[in-house]
Amino acid sequence: MGQQIRLEVVTPAGAKINEDVDIVNAPGFGGDFGVLANHAPFLSTIKIGTLTYQIGNKRESLMVSGGFCEVSNNKITFLVESAERGGEIDVERALKAKERAERRLAQAAQQTENFNRRRAEVALQRALARLKVANLK
Amino acid sequence: MASLKEVKLKIAGVKKTAQITKAMNMVAAAKLRSAQEKMEAFRPYAAKFNEAMSNLSGGANTTGFPLMEVRDVKTVEIVVVTSDRGLCGSFNANIIKLALKMKREYEAAGKKVSFVCVGKKGAQLLGKTGCVRKSYRDIMSSFQMFHAREVATDIASQFLSGASDKVEIIYSNFKSVAAQVPAVSSLLPVQPTTEQAAKEKSFSGEYIYEPSTEEIMDVLQPLYLNVIVYHAMLEVGASEHAARMTAMDNATNACKDMVRSLSIIYNKARQAAVTSELMDIVGGAEALK
Numbered sequence: 001m002g003q004q005i006r007l008e009v010v011t012p013a014g015a016k017i018n019e020d021v022d023i024v025n026a027p028g029f030g031g032d033f034g035v036l037a038n039h040a041p042f043l044s045t046i047k048i049g050t051l052t053y054q055i056g057n058k059r060e061s062l063m064v065s066g067g068f069c070e071v072s073n074n075k076i077t078f079l080v081e082s083a084e085r086g087g088e089i090d091v092e093r094a095l096k097a098k099e100r101a102e103r104r105l106a107q108a109a110q111q112t113e114n115f116n117r118r119r120a121e122v123a124l125q126r127a128l129a130r131l132k133v134a135n136l137k
Numbered sequence: 138m139a140s141l142k143e144v145k146l147k148i149a150g151v152k153k154t155a156q157i158t159k160a161m162n163m164v165a166a167a168k169l170r171s172a173q174e175k176m177e178a179f180r181p182y183a184a185k186f187n188e189a190m191s192n193l194s195g196g197a198n199t200t201g202f203p204l205m206e207v208r209d210v211k212t213v214e215i216v217v218v219t220s221d222r223g224l225c226g227s228f229n230a231n232i233i234k235l236a237l238k239m240k241r242e243y244e245a246a247g248k249k250v251s252f253v254c255v256g257k258k259g260a261q262l263l264g265k266t267g268c269v270r271k272s273y274r275d276i277m278s279s280f281q282m283f284h285a286r287e288v289a290t291d292i293a294s295q296f297l298s299g300a301s302d303k304v305e306i307i308y309s310n311f312k313s314v315a316a317q318v319p320a321v322s323s324l325l326p327v328q329p330t331t332e333q334a335a336k337e338k339s340f341s342g343e344y345i346y347e348p349s350t351e352e353i354m355d356v357l358q359p360l361y362l363n364v365i366v367y368h369a370m371l372e373v374g375a376s377e378h379a380a381r382m383t384a385m386d387n388a389t390n391a392c393k394d395m396v397r398s399l400s401i402i403y404n405k406a407r408q409a410a411v412t413s414e415l416m417d418i419v420g421g422a423e424a425l426k
Contacts, residue, residue, distance in 0.1 A: 010185050012282050012367065014178035029356075030348045043189070044347040045356045068357065070189050072344075079185055081282055 003037035006075040007053055009062065009083050016083045017062075021053040024076055026069060035076050042071040046080060048125045050133055061086055063133040065126055089134040098127035141410060144403040148396055155392030161224070162385035169314070169378035176311070176371045186364050190357060202351075203297055204358045205327045212249040214270070214292060214301035215239060216324065218308040218369045219259035220377035221277040226384035228309065228317065228377060229258040235319040236263065236307050251301065255288060255370065270295075277374060285367035293359055296325045308369035309376040315383065317376035324365055327358050 004020040024035045027049025035042070046069055051062045067080030101124035108117035217236045219229045236259075240250045251270040254260040260272035271291065276284045295301050304325040309317045346353055 008185075010182045012179050012182050013175075015181050028347060029352070033347075041344045042347070043344045043353060045353055066356075067360070068189070068353065070185075077185055077189075079182060079189065 003074075004055075005035065005037040005039065008075065008077045009051070009064075010077065010079055011081065011083050013082075019055070021055050023054045025052045026078070027051065027064070028069075035071055038074055039071045039076070042069075044069055046078065048122070048129050050129060050136075051078065051083070061133050061136045063089065063129045065129070084130065084133070086133045086136055089130045091131065091134050094127045094130040094134065097123060098131065101127060141403065141406050144399060144406060148399045148403060151392050151395045151399065155389050155396070158385045158388040158392060162382055162389060165225075165378045165381040165385060169375060169382060172371070172375040172378055176375050179368065179371055183364055183368055186361070190361055202327075202354055202358065204293065204325060204362075207326050208299075208302045210248055210302045212251065212301045212303075213243050214251050214253060214295060214304045216253045216255065216288070216292060216304065216306040216366070216369075217259045217263060218306065218373045219254070219256035219262075219277075220373065221257040221275055222377075223258060224384065225377055225381035226387075228380035228384075229256075229262065231317075232307055232309055232319050233259065233262045235321070237266070239305070239307070239321070240266070240268070253288070253292060255366075256373070277370070277377070280370050280374070282363065282367055285370055286363050289359060289362035289366045292324065293362055301325075306365065306369050308373050309380075311372045311375040311379065314379045317380055322365065322369075324362060327361060 002022070004022055005024065006019070007021045007024055008018050009016040022036075026033060026035070026044075027047050029045040029047050032049075033044070046064060046067045048065045049063075051064045053060055063082075063084045063086075064078065064080045065082045067078065069076060069078045071077075101120045104120035105117065105124065108120055215236060217232060219232050223229065236252065240252075243250050250268055252259075252263050252266070252268050254263055254269055254272035256277045257272075257274040260269060260274055263269050264272075273284070273288060292301070292304050296304060304323075305321055306324050307319060307321050310320040311317055
């Protein structure tokens with residue numbers, strides 16, 4: 001096993017993960033990126049999506065919603081609004097949220113109301129990310 | 138002296154009040170615990186956030202960001218965070234007092250002041266000044282991050298449109314269960330955290346930014362507002378319960394004191410009644426002889 005990097009995931013509801021991992025894959029704003037041990041100092045914004053990391057042969061996935069991440073001193077820190085493991089996700093609720101968001105989007109398309117559409121889009125993205133992570137399990 | 142029956146009724150009433158205040162005290166204690174937990178949980182996030190923010194503003198060129206623009210101040214917006222409910226002693230009054238004092242000072246300096254109230258009490262008490270631009274009611278009991286985001290987005294857009302040139306937030310700093318001190322901190326324009334940046338200078342300037350510093354700042358600055366607003370709400374939440382706990386404890390003690398002094402009055406009155414009855418009986422017996 002090679003060198004490891006310390007992964008920290010912090011949300012407003014508390015620290016979520018704090019452990020040494022082999023590789024981290026994260027949904028960066030400009031596209032997904034991977035981080036290995038001893039990565040150069042790095043700062044990126046994070047969009048809604050799936051964060052995966054690997055320890056040995058164990059692979060874990062988390063749903064993360066917007067925030068940013070910082071790499072420094074062989075440590076990668078994610079500051080996100082929420083982070084949920086597959087098992088913690090309420091699939092039913094996510095499905096309902098998805099339907100609701102889709103309905104809102106359909107309504108907003110007729111009214112050309114920007115703010116509501118934006119909100120519905122974000123809600124839809126969140127719901128889809130949740131479902132994806134939940135199904136990975 | 139009040140009649141026996143009246144005093145007895147009064148004692149029963151005060152005892153009932155004491156029961157209620159005692160229950161409220163216990164409820165506040167339980168709520169305080171959960172509010173404190175919430176605050177504890179948020180602390181690492183806030184700490185990390187400030188660290189990253191100072192790294193960034195230390196390493197990046199921070200001019201040219203609209204949220205950081207320092208303008209000639211004509212209108213000051215004050216975000217006042219209070220509780221939704223009363224019965225917590227002078228807690229809200231202290232915050233409002235500070236808000237009104239600041240308003241006076243700014244107006245004396247020839248600046249316009251508008252309030253944004255978070256929490257029902259602030260909206261009620263500041264309503265008569267006629268300066269309330271917006272109020273958020275009934276969100277303090279179960280607030281979430283997105284409530285803070287709503288407030289932050291609103292004040293940011295107000296700032297960007299030029300309707301306000303400076304934004305400050307008043308909240309209550311939760312020092313301990315016994316002490317909650319009203320505090321002011323500045324929200325906008327976003328100030329680069331210079332002293333912290335200097336401390337961590339060893340690290341700044343060598344980051345790879347993705348997508349770019351500007352875009353990261355565009356995301357981080359609104360988030361930064363969220364963090365401050367949310368933090369203020371958490372502090373007020375915890376302070377409110379602590380203040381209510383103290384207030385209800387005082388009320389319970391006052392009730393006990395009242396019961397004690399009323400009991401003395403009751404006993405005296407009863408004794409007087411017994412004595413006068415005895416005298417009647419003795420007098421009657423005397424007359425029969």
